[in-house]
Amino acid sequence: MSRNLADRPGRWRTLRWGVVMLTLAVLATAMASLVLGGHDALLAYRPAERLLGVAVLFAGLANLTAMILVRQGRVGLAALGFAIGSMPGFLLAAVQTGFDQEPRAALWLVASAAPATAAAVMLTRGRRPHGARPSETILSATVAAAATAAVPLVSLFVGAYQPVTDAQVLDVKVHLAVVAERGGPHGERYAVVEMLTDIANIGRKSLVIMGSRYAVIGKKSEPRATPRQDDWPIGGEMAANRWSARFEKPSSEFLIETGFDFVETPFVLDPGQQTQTNFLTYVPVSRANTVWANVVIATAFADRLRLGRLLQDTTDERLDAEHPVHAVWELEPTSWIAALTRRHTLLQMKYSLIATQDPSAPDGPGTFIESHIWSTFGHTRQELNKEYPDNPNMSLFFGANYTETGIQLAIDGTGGS
Numbered sequence: 001m002s003r004n005l006a007d008r009p010g011r012w013r014t015l016r017w018g019v020v021m022l023t024l025a026v027l028a029t030a031m032a033s034l035v036l037g038g039h040d041a042l043l044a045y046r047p048a049e050r051l052l053g054v055a056v057l058f059a060g061l062a063n064l065t066a067m068i069l070v071r072q073g074r075v076g077l078a079a080l081g082f083a084i085g086s087m088p089g090f091l092l093a094a095v096q097t098g099f100d101q102e103p104r105a106a107l108w109l110v111a112s113a114a115p116a117t118a119a120a121v122m123l124t125r126g127r128r129p130h131g132a133r134p135s136e137t138i139l140s141a142t143v144a145a146a147a148t149a150a151v152p153l154v155s156l157f158v159g160a161y162q163p164v165t166d167a168q169v170l171d172v173k174v175h176l177a178v179v180a181e182r183g184g185p186h187g188e189r190y191a192v193v194e195m196l197t198d199i200a201n202i203g204r205k206s207l208v209i210m211g212s213r214y215a216v217i218g219k220k221s222e223p224r225a226t227p228r229q230d231d232w233p234i235g236g237e238m239a240a241n242r243w244s245a246r247f248e249k250p251s252s253e254f255l256i257e258t259g260f261d262f263v264e265t266p267f268v269l270d271p272g273q274q275t276q277t278n279f280l281t282y283v284p285v286s287r288a289n290t291v292w293a294n295v296v297i298a299t300a301f302a303d304r305l306r307l308g309r310l311l312q313d314t315t316d317e318r319l320d321a322e323h324p325v326h327a328v329w330e331l332e333p334t335s336w337i338a339a340l341t342r343r344h345t346l347l348q349m350k351y352s353l354i355a356t357q358d359p360s361a362p363d364g365p366g367t368f369i370e371s372h373i374w375s376t377f378g379h380t381r382q383e384l385n386k387e388y389p390d391n392p393n394m395s396l397f398f399g400a401n402y403t404e405t406g407i408q409l410a411i412d413g414t415g416g417s
Contacts, residue, residue, distance in 0.1 A: 034064075052091065253369050292407070
């Protein structure tokens, strides 16, 4: 013990307790890294997450190795070990900011403080690497080079937790055909229209279907006397309907049939796979001579979004023009790192009916003319029920997207499309 410290026992005790606390903090960080990294290296859902788990695992081993090297007096290598051991906190912070940018990211940086401080102490207080044995210097340079080369690789792993920049959609084709004509209970005639839907994944990623919606809409299309070209387009029609046809009168639409989740949720389509559904719809020929079928399918990347428990079903609520219905799912984390950085995440699928107030509609004001579907993400029910609940970072992270397609058919003719 130096005379300076011997003359100041209080300072010595403070320094000793500081070293003990720093050692315990580094040991706790190392053990947490070993447990977290070991679990994800073996059990994470995605390959990139397993590789990130391996990186965190080795960071924990680097901390333990550095502590042993300190006792051997090899502070040069110990400093490198502590520096590598500080990596998990920075990785978690990067993952957190890529998901929802919560202030919690600062907590993960604090997790790197202990090994980073230990590395700084080794470099400023201990014996410098240039005084080490030649073999140690060579090994130190090798480890430093490997750590430098690992930086872009680690950034690739972290990219597995970053928002999707190339969200994909399905290839959806809808075919309509009149397959029969039937009579109603009061003598009214109905055209039986078959709606056949082909759904294919032509992308490079597996997609999970979060929700789906189809609608069959009818209208009575009538021709009109051809106006002069100088009188067309008709401004009033453009203002009211955003379209104007030179040879067709404007006509009001009405909803004939709609359905939600016509594709089972969750349903995963791998690249190259496809599925097919069909429906038979009764269309009253006295009220409609044209049918429009519209399909919307909400998807996300299957390796990022895993639906867990269904917390609320659409059948739990009553659907009308004023009250939409909701399906709320609990999302399962794909790894422990995902669980730490995403917290408890929920998906809400919202389905609604749209009514018109146009007095010329077939059933007057309140006639249903369309149905909608959209997805929102949040951590709590309160977040989901906000006026603008959607978190764009969450939607981008899961690769959430919509595929919509539609087709029209004149049912007073023959055949289909």
